[in-house]
Amino acid sequence: MSEHESGKSFAAGLLLGALVGAGVTLLFAPQSGEDTRRLIRRRAKRLASDARDRYDDLVDKAQRVKKRAQDAIAD
Numbered sequence: 001m002s003e004h005e006s007g008k009s010f011a012a013g014l015l016l017g018a019l020v021g022a023g024v025t026l027l028f029a030p031q032s033g034e035d036t037r038r039l040i041r042r043r044a045k046r047l048a049s050d051a052r053d054r055y056d057d058l059v060d061k062a063q064r065v066k067k068r069a070q071d072a073i074a075d
Contacts, residue, residue, distance in 0.1 A: 029036050 026036060031039075
């Protein structure tokens with residue numbers, strides 16, 4: 001098994017473990033189902049917002065790099 005494949009396997013195992021752990025945590029959570037669903041919704045919205053912000057930052061950075069490259073080629 002190559003180092004790249006080994007890394008993928010490790011990442012997949014880590015993700016699976018995190019999902020199983022999150023599921024077990026939800027099953028044994030001391031709060032009501034409605035509270036748990038509300039918490040999940042809030043966290044999902046926060047994660048989505050963070051992902052959008054990071055995407056926008058990445059697009060801005062890519063546009064700046066593209067502009068610099070075009071300017072360098074023009075010179």
